[in-house]
Amino acid sequence: MSDEHSALDPAVQYLVTEAKRPVTVDAAARERLLEVVRAEPRPRRDVPVVAWLVSPKRFALPPLATIAAAAGLVGIGVVGGYLINRDGRAPTERPQGAVVASQLPDSSPSRAIKFVLVAPQASRVSVVGDFNGWDAAATPAMRQPDGSWTTFVTLEPGRHVYSFVIDGAHFVADPEAPIAPDDGYGHRNSVVVVRGASS
Amino acid sequence: MSDAADVQRVLDGDVDAFARLVDRYYERCARFAVRMLGNRDDAEDALQATFVRAYRSLGKYQERDKFSAWLYRILVNQCRSIASRRSQRERVFIREEAVLLNAPDRSTSWTGEDEELVQRVLAELDPLLREAFLLKHVEDMSYEEMSALTGVGVSALKMRVKRACDRLKTRWEYIKDE
Numbered sequence: 001m002s003d004e005h006s007a008l009d010p011a012v013q014y015l016v017t018e019a020k021r022p023v024t025v026d027a028a029a030r031e032r033l034l035e036v037v038r039a040e041p042r043p044r045r046d047v048p049v050v051a052w053l054v055s056p057k058r059f060a061l062p063p064l065a066t067i068a069a070a071a072g073l074v075g076i077g078v079v080g081g082y083l084i085n086r087d088g089r090a091p092t093e094r095p096q097g098a099v100v101a102s103q104l105p106d107s108s109p110s111r112a113i114k115f116v117l118v119a120p121q122a123s124r125v126s127v128v129g130d131f132n133g134w135d136a137a138a139t140p141a142m143r144q145p146d147g148s149w150t151t152f153v154t155l156e157p158g159r160h161v162y163s164f165v166i167d168g169a170h171f172v173a174d175p176e177a178p179i180a181p182d183d184g185y186g187h188r189n190s191v192v193v194v195r196g197a198s199s
Numbered sequence: 200m201s202d203a204a205d206v207q208r209v210l211d212g213d214v215d216a217f218a219r220l221v222d223r224y225y226e227r228c229a230r231f232a233v234r235m236l237g238n239r240d241d242a243e244d245a246l247q248a249t250f251v252r253a254y255r256s257l258g259k260y261q262e263r264d265k266f267s268a269w270l271y272r273i274l275v276n277q278c279r280s281i282a283s284r285r286s287q288r289e290r291v292f293i294r295e296e297a298v299l300l301n302a303p304d305r306s307t308s309w310t311g312e313d314e315e316l317v318q319r320v321l322a323e324l325d326p327l328l329r330e331a332f333l334l335k336h337v338e339d340m341s342y343e344e345m346s347a348l349t350g351v352g353v354s355a356l357k358m359r360v361k362r363a364c365d366r367l368k369t370r371w372e373y374i375k376d377e
Contacts, residue, residue, distance in 0.1 A: 011371045012364045018317040023233045025226055033250055043257040045210050077300045085282045
Protein backbone atom coordinates (compact mmCIF):
# COMPACT_ATOMS: atom_id res chain seq x y z
CA MET A 1 0.00 0.00 0.00
CA SER A 2 1.39 3.36 -0.88
CA ASP A 3 1.99 6.18 1.52
CA GLU A 4 -0.28 8.47 -0.40
CA HIS A 5 -3.38 6.63 0.76
CA SER A 6 -3.01 8.01 4.27
CA ALA A 7 -3.22 11.53 2.91
CA LEU A 8 -6.20 10.99 0.67
CA ASP A 9 -9.22 13.16 1.07
CA PRO A 10 -12.08 11.13 2.57
CA ALA A 11 -14.16 11.56 -0.56
CA VAL A 12 -11.33 10.31 -2.75
CA GLN A 13 -10.64 7.48 -0.34
CA TYR A 14 -14.26 6.46 -0.65
CA LEU A 15 -13.93 6.47 -4.43
CA VAL A 16 -10.79 4.35 -4.19
CA THR A 17 -12.54 1.85 -1.94
CA GLU A 18 -15.44 1.58 -4.36
CA ALA A 19 -13.18 1.33 -7.39
CA LYS A 20 -11.27 -1.52 -5.76
CA ARG A 21 -14.32 -3.71 -5.62
CA PRO A 22 -13.95 -6.63 -7.97
CA VAL A 23 -15.96 -6.76 -11.13
CA THR A 24 -17.78 -9.81 -12.29
CA VAL A 25 -15.95 -11.74 -14.91
CA ASP A 26 -17.96 -13.32 -17.67
CA ALA A 27 -16.93 -16.96 -17.69
CA ALA A 28 -17.88 -17.19 -21.35
CA ALA A 29 -15.52 -14.33 -22.18
CA ARG A 30 -12.69 -16.15 -20.46
CA GLU A 31 -13.49 -19.30 -22.38
CA ARG A 32 -13.62 -17.38 -25.65
CA LEU A 33 -10.24 -15.93 -24.84
CA LEU A 34 -8.74 -19.35 -24.20
CA GLU A 35 -10.26 -20.66 -27.44
CA VAL A 36 -8.53 -17.88 -29.32
CA VAL A 37 -5.26 -18.64 -27.55
CA ARG A 38 -5.49 -22.34 -28.34
CA ALA A 39 -5.93 -21.48 -32.03
CA GLU A 40 -2.75 -19.43 -32.01
CA PRO A 41 0.61 -20.80 -33.12
CA ARG A 42 2.66 -21.97 -30.20
CA PRO A 43 4.82 -19.12 -28.86
CA ARG A 44 8.51 -19.66 -29.12
CA ARG A 45 11.40 -18.39 -27.08
CA ASP A 46 12.83 -15.35 -28.73
CA VAL A 47 16.34 -15.73 -30.10
CA PRO A 48 18.91 -12.98 -30.52
CA VAL A 49 18.35 -12.55 -34.23
CA VAL A 50 19.90 -9.10 -34.15
CA ALA A 51 23.11 -10.44 -32.71
CA TRP A 52 23.14 -13.13 -35.35
CA LEU A 53 22.55 -10.57 -38.07
CA VAL A 54 25.31 -8.20 -36.99
CA SER A 55 27.92 -10.91 -36.64
CA PRO A 56 30.46 -10.88 -39.49
CA LYS A 57 28.76 -12.76 -42.28
CA ARG A 58 28.84 -11.99 -45.95
CA PHE A 59 25.64 -12.20 -47.90
CA ALA A 60 25.31 -12.43 -51.65
CA LEU A 61 22.36 -11.08 -53.55
CA PRO A 62 20.26 -12.79 -56.20
CA PRO A 63 19.69 -10.78 -59.37
CA LEU A 64 16.15 -9.86 -58.42
CA ALA A 65 16.97 -8.74 -54.92
CA THR A 66 18.98 -5.60 -55.43
CA ILE A 67 16.46 -3.72 -53.36
CA ALA A 68 17.44 -5.89 -50.42
CA ALA A 69 21.09 -4.95 -50.64
CA ALA A 70 21.20 -3.02 -47.39
CA ALA A 71 19.73 -5.83 -45.39
CA GLY A 72 21.64 -8.50 -47.25
CA LEU A 73 18.86 -10.94 -46.69
CA VAL A 74 15.87 -12.56 -48.11
CA GLY A 75 13.71 -12.33 -51.11
CA ILE A 76 10.40 -13.79 -52.04
CA GLY A 77 9.28 -14.23 -55.56
CA VAL A 78 6.70 -15.97 -57.67
CA VAL A 79 7.72 -18.75 -59.99
CA GLY A 80 7.63 -18.27 -63.72
CA GLY A 81 9.00 -14.78 -63.92
CA TYR A 82 6.22 -13.21 -61.89
CA LEU A 83 7.01 -10.10 -60.04
CA ILE A 84 8.75 -10.01 -56.72
CA ASN A 85 6.17 -9.61 -54.01
CA ARG A 86 7.43 -6.85 -51.76
CA ASP A 87 6.64 -3.25 -51.01
CA GLY A 88 10.03 -2.05 -49.83
CA ARG A 89 8.90 -0.80 -46.44
CA ALA A 90 11.31 -0.88 -43.55
CA PRO A 91 10.49 -3.61 -41.05
CA THR A 92 9.76 -1.10 -38.31
CA GLU A 93 6.83 0.37 -40.20
CA ARG A 94 3.41 -0.87 -39.29
CA PRO A 95 1.87 -2.67 -42.21
CA GLN A 96 -1.15 -1.14 -43.77
CA GLY A 97 -2.16 -3.87 -46.16
CA ALA A 98 -0.98 -6.41 -48.63
CA VAL A 99 0.90 -6.23 -51.86
CA VAL A 100 -0.43 -4.05 -54.63
CA ALA A 101 -2.75 -6.08 -56.81
CA SER A 102 -1.51 -4.73 -60.11
CA GLN A 103 1.89 -6.20 -59.44
CA LEU A 104 0.52 -9.69 -59.72
CA PRO A 105 -0.38 -11.37 -63.00
CA ASP A 106 -3.27 -13.66 -63.76
CA SER A 107 -2.71 -17.31 -63.09
CA SER A 108 -4.35 -20.43 -61.77
CA PRO A 109 -5.83 -20.15 -58.27
CA SER A 110 -2.89 -21.84 -56.55
CA ARG A 111 0.61 -20.61 -57.12
CA ALA A 112 4.01 -22.01 -56.56
CA ILE A 113 5.82 -19.43 -54.52
CA LYS A 114 9.57 -19.39 -54.51
CA PHE A 115 11.17 -18.40 -51.23
CA VAL A 116 14.77 -17.28 -51.39
CA LEU A 117 17.04 -16.58 -48.48
CA VAL A 118 20.61 -15.49 -49.09
CA ALA A 119 22.55 -16.88 -46.17
CA PRO A 120 25.83 -18.49 -47.25
CA GLN A 121 26.89 -19.12 -43.67
CA ALA A 122 23.79 -21.04 -42.74
CA SER A 123 23.84 -24.79 -42.30
CA ARG A 124 20.09 -25.23 -42.61
CA VAL A 125 17.26 -23.01 -43.75
CA SER A 126 13.56 -23.68 -43.80
CA VAL A 127 10.37 -21.72 -44.28
CA VAL A 128 7.63 -21.74 -41.69
CA GLY A 129 4.22 -20.19 -41.91
CA ASP A 130 0.52 -20.62 -41.51
CA PHE A 131 0.62 -22.89 -44.55
CA ASN A 132 2.71 -25.57 -42.83
CA GLY A 133 1.70 -25.18 -39.22
CA TRP A 134 4.89 -23.28 -38.39
CA ASP A 135 6.75 -26.56 -38.56
CA ALA A 136 10.44 -25.88 -39.09
CA ALA A 137 10.93 -29.39 -40.44
CA ALA A 138 8.12 -29.25 -42.99
CA THR A 139 9.62 -27.05 -45.71
CA PRO A 140 13.40 -27.21 -45.86
CA ALA A 141 15.19 -25.03 -48.38
CA MET A 142 17.90 -26.25 -50.74
CA ARG A 143 21.29 -24.64 -50.75
CA GLN A 144 22.26 -23.11 -54.10
CA PRO A 145 25.77 -22.62 -55.48
CA ASP A 146 25.53 -18.86 -54.97
CA GLY A 147 24.90 -19.23 -51.24
CA SER A 148 21.18 -18.70 -51.42
CA TRP A 149 18.60 -21.12 -50.12
CA THR A 150 15.44 -21.74 -52.09
CA THR A 151 12.27 -23.69 -51.73
CA PHE A 152 8.85 -23.72 -53.34
CA VAL A 153 5.49 -23.77 -51.66
CA THR A 154 2.18 -24.02 -53.44
CA LEU A 155 -0.16 -21.54 -51.84
CA GLU A 156 -3.83 -20.91 -52.22
CA PRO A 157 -4.93 -17.38 -53.00
CA GLY A 158 -5.02 -15.25 -49.90
CA ARG A 159 -2.82 -13.79 -47.23
CA HIS A 160 -0.10 -15.94 -45.77
CA VAL A 161 2.23 -15.22 -42.88
CA TYR A 162 5.70 -16.72 -42.94
CA SER A 163 9.21 -16.55 -41.63
CA PHE A 164 12.56 -18.13 -42.35
CA VAL A 165 14.30 -20.37 -39.84
CA ILE A 166 18.07 -20.51 -39.97
CA ASP A 167 19.90 -23.43 -38.40
CA GLY A 168 16.72 -24.52 -36.73
CA ALA A 169 16.71 -21.67 -34.24
CA HIS A 170 16.95 -18.20 -35.75
CA PHE A 171 13.65 -16.85 -37.00
CA VAL A 172 14.17 -14.17 -39.61
CA ALA A 173 11.41 -12.09 -41.17
CA ASP A 174 11.77 -10.76 -44.68
CA PRO A 175 12.86 -7.13 -44.25
CA GLU A 176 11.58 -6.27 -47.68
CA ALA A 177 8.16 -7.79 -47.31
CA PRO A 178 5.21 -6.48 -45.33
CA ILE A 179 5.30 -7.38 -41.66
CA ALA A 180 2.37 -9.20 -40.12
CA PRO A 181 0.51 -6.65 -37.97
CA ASP A 182 -0.31 -8.95 -35.09
CA ASP A 183 3.28 -9.37 -34.06
CA GLY A 184 3.90 -5.81 -33.06
CA TYR A 185 4.80 -6.90 -29.55
CA GLY A 186 7.35 -9.47 -30.40
CA HIS A 187 7.84 -11.80 -33.26
CA ARG A 188 8.15 -10.30 -36.66
CA ASN A 189 6.79 -12.40 -39.44
CA SER A 190 6.33 -11.49 -43.05
CA VAL A 191 3.27 -11.47 -45.24
CA VAL A 192 2.77 -12.64 -48.78
CA VAL A 193 -0.51 -12.17 -50.58
CA VAL A 194 -1.34 -14.63 -53.33
CA ARG A 195 -3.96 -13.37 -55.69
CA GLY A 196 -6.34 -15.59 -57.59
CA ALA A 197 -6.54 -15.73 -61.39
CA SER A 198 -9.41 -13.25 -61.52
CA SER A 199 -7.72 -10.67 -59.30
CA MET B 200 3.69 -22.68 -9.47
CA SER B 201 5.41 -19.38 -10.22
CA ASP B 202 4.64 -17.16 -13.17
CA ALA B 203 8.06 -17.85 -14.65
CA ALA B 204 7.53 -21.60 -14.39
CA ASP B 205 4.17 -21.33 -16.09
CA VAL B 206 5.66 -19.19 -18.84
CA GLN B 207 8.31 -21.82 -19.42
CA ARG B 208 5.69 -24.54 -19.55
CA VAL B 209 3.74 -22.58 -22.16
CA LEU B 210 6.88 -22.20 -24.25
CA ASP B 211 7.36 -25.94 -23.91
CA GLY B 212 3.94 -26.44 -25.46
CA ASP B 213 1.63 -26.63 -22.44
CA VAL B 214 -1.24 -24.30 -23.30
CA ASP B 215 -2.99 -25.15 -20.04
CA ALA B 216 -0.20 -23.37 -18.22
CA PHE B 217 -1.32 -20.21 -19.96
CA ALA B 218 -4.84 -20.78 -18.65
CA ARG B 219 -3.34 -20.69 -15.16
CA LEU B 220 -1.72 -17.35 -15.91
CA VAL B 221 -5.04 -16.08 -17.21
CA ASP B 222 -6.83 -17.24 -14.07
CA ARG B 223 -4.20 -15.61 -11.89
CA TYR B 224 -4.52 -12.17 -13.47
CA TYR B 225 -7.88 -12.04 -15.23
CA GLU B 226 -9.92 -10.51 -12.45
CA ARG B 227 -7.36 -7.88 -11.57
CA CYS B 228 -6.94 -6.95 -15.21
CA ALA B 229 -10.72 -6.94 -15.63
CA ARG B 230 -11.11 -4.48 -12.80
CA PHE B 231 -8.57 -2.11 -14.29
CA ALA B 232 -10.06 -2.40 -17.76
CA VAL B 233 -13.60 -1.79 -16.56
CA ARG B 234 -12.60 1.19 -14.43
CA MET B 235 -10.46 2.55 -17.23
CA LEU B 236 -12.82 2.02 -20.13
CA GLY B 237 -16.13 2.40 -18.35
CA ASN B 238 -18.03 -0.51 -19.78
CA ARG B 239 -17.84 -4.25 -19.88
CA ASP B 240 -17.80 -4.74 -23.64
CA ASP B 241 -14.75 -2.56 -24.13
CA ALA B 242 -13.13 -4.13 -21.11
CA GLU B 243 -13.63 -7.63 -22.46
CA ASP B 244 -12.14 -6.57 -25.79
CA ALA B 245 -9.15 -5.15 -23.98
CA LEU B 246 -8.74 -8.28 -21.90
CA GLN B 247 -8.84 -10.58 -24.88
CA ALA B 248 -6.42 -8.45 -26.85
CA THR B 249 -4.11 -8.26 -23.85
CA PHE B 250 -3.91 -11.95 -23.14
CA VAL B 251 -3.69 -12.95 -26.79
CA ARG B 252 -0.86 -10.50 -27.33
CA ALA B 253 0.83 -11.73 -24.20
CA TYR B 254 0.57 -15.29 -25.47
CA ARG B 255 1.99 -14.41 -28.86
CA SER B 256 4.82 -12.47 -27.31
CA LEU B 257 5.61 -14.84 -24.50
CA GLY B 258 8.95 -15.65 -26.07
CA LYS B 259 9.90 -12.02 -25.55
CA TYR B 260 9.16 -12.10 -21.84
CA GLN B 261 12.31 -11.87 -19.77
CA GLU B 262 12.24 -13.59 -16.42
CA ARG B 263 14.09 -10.73 -14.78
CA ASP B 264 10.90 -8.69 -15.21
CA LYS B 265 7.80 -9.27 -13.15
CA PHE B 266 5.25 -11.04 -15.30
CA SER B 267 2.49 -8.93 -13.78
CA ALA B 268 4.26 -5.71 -14.75
CA TRP B 269 4.89 -7.02 -18.26
CA LEU B 270 1.25 -8.02 -18.59
CA TYR B 271 0.03 -4.70 -17.24
CA ARG B 272 2.14 -2.85 -19.76
CA ILE B 273 0.27 -4.66 -22.51
CA LEU B 274 -3.07 -4.08 -20.79
CA VAL B 275 -2.50 -0.35 -20.39
CA ASN B 276 -1.57 -0.06 -24.04
CA GLN B 277 -4.61 -2.04 -25.10
CA CYS B 278 -6.89 0.14 -22.98
CA ARG B 279 -5.35 3.24 -24.49
CA SER B 280 -5.82 1.85 -27.96
CA ILE B 281 -9.45 0.92 -27.42
CA ALA B 282 -10.21 4.21 -25.69
CA SER B 283 -8.68 6.06 -28.58
CA ARG B 284 -10.60 4.10 -31.20
CA ARG B 285 -13.87 4.57 -29.41
CA SER B 286 -13.40 8.05 -28.08
CA GLN B 287 -16.19 9.35 -30.25
CA ARG B 288 -18.70 6.88 -28.97
CA GLU B 289 -21.06 8.29 -26.44
CA ARG B 290 -20.67 6.71 -23.06
CA VAL B 291 -23.87 6.13 -21.21
CA PHE B 292 -23.64 4.46 -17.87
CA ILE B 293 -26.99 3.02 -17.16
CA ARG B 294 -27.80 1.64 -13.80
CA GLU B 295 -28.13 -1.93 -15.02
CA GLU B 296 -24.71 -1.88 -16.58
CA ALA B 297 -23.12 -0.62 -13.42
CA VAL B 298 -24.86 -3.30 -11.39
CA LEU B 299 -23.77 -6.00 -13.78
CA LEU B 300 -20.19 -4.90 -13.49
CA ASN B 301 -20.07 -5.56 -9.79
CA ALA B 302 -19.51 -8.63 -7.75
CA PRO B 303 -22.66 -10.12 -6.34
CA ASP B 304 -21.44 -9.75 -2.77
CA ARG B 305 -23.92 -7.31 -1.26
CA SER B 306 -23.02 -8.07 2.33
CA THR B 307 -21.07 -4.85 2.74
CA SER B 308 -22.34 -1.33 2.55
CA TRP B 309 -22.15 -1.27 -1.22
CA THR B 310 -24.98 0.39 -3.05
CA GLY B 311 -25.47 0.10 -6.76
CA GLU B 312 -26.27 3.76 -6.94
CA ASP B 313 -22.92 4.81 -5.55
CA GLU B 314 -21.13 2.37 -7.80
CA GLU B 315 -22.76 3.94 -10.79
CA LEU B 316 -21.67 7.37 -9.60
CA VAL B 317 -18.13 6.19 -9.00
CA GLN B 318 -17.95 4.93 -12.53
CA ARG B 319 -19.34 8.20 -13.77
CA VAL B 320 -16.82 10.41 -12.03
CA LEU B 321 -13.98 8.17 -13.16
CA ALA B 322 -15.22 8.38 -16.73
CA GLU B 323 -15.26 12.16 -16.54
CA LEU B 324 -11.56 12.29 -15.84
CA ASP B 325 -9.11 12.85 -18.64
CA PRO B 326 -7.95 9.34 -19.67
CA LEU B 327 -4.33 9.99 -18.70
CA LEU B 328 -5.37 11.25 -15.28
CA ARG B 329 -7.72 8.31 -14.86
CA GLU B 330 -5.00 5.88 -15.85
CA ALA B 331 -2.52 7.36 -13.39
CA PHE B 332 -5.10 7.46 -10.60
CA LEU B 333 -6.13 3.84 -11.11
CA LEU B 334 -2.57 2.53 -11.30
CA LYS B 335 -1.59 4.44 -8.19
CA HIS B 336 -4.53 4.13 -5.87
CA VAL B 337 -6.54 1.17 -7.13
CA GLU B 338 -3.72 -1.07 -8.34
CA ASP B 339 -1.39 0.18 -5.58
CA MET B 340 1.63 0.59 -7.80
CA SER B 341 4.62 2.67 -6.84
CA TYR B 342 5.46 5.66 -8.99
CA GLU B 343 8.58 3.86 -10.12
CA GLU B 344 6.51 0.90 -11.28
CA MET B 345 4.11 3.24 -13.02
CA SER B 346 6.96 5.03 -14.72
CA ALA B 347 8.43 1.79 -15.99
CA LEU B 348 5.02 0.73 -17.21
CA THR B 349 3.93 3.93 -18.92
CA GLY B 350 7.25 5.46 -19.92
CA VAL B 351 6.21 8.69 -18.17
CA GLY B 352 8.44 10.36 -15.61
CA VAL B 353 7.70 10.08 -11.89
CA SER B 354 7.14 13.79 -11.39
CA ALA B 355 4.67 13.94 -14.26
CA LEU B 356 2.84 10.93 -12.88
CA LYS B 357 2.63 12.51 -9.44
CA MET B 358 1.15 15.59 -11.00
CA ARG B 359 -1.42 13.53 -12.88
CA VAL B 360 -2.44 11.67 -9.75
CA LYS B 361 -2.75 14.89 -7.78
CA ARG B 362 -4.87 16.49 -10.46
CA ALA B 363 -7.00 13.39 -10.67
CA CYS B 364 -7.58 13.41 -6.92
CA ASP B 365 -8.45 17.10 -6.93
CA ARG B 366 -10.93 16.71 -9.75
CA LEU B 367 -12.46 13.58 -8.31
CA LYS B 368 -12.99 15.28 -4.97
CA THR B 369 -14.64 18.31 -6.55
CA ARG B 370 -16.74 16.27 -8.94
CA TRP B 371 -17.80 13.71 -6.36
CA GLU B 372 -18.98 16.32 -3.93
CA TYR B 373 -20.90 18.08 -6.69
CA ILE B 374 -22.58 14.90 -7.86
CA LYS B 375 -23.47 13.78 -4.36
CA ASP B 376 -25.20 17.08 -3.77
CA GLU B 377 -27.22 16.89 -6.98
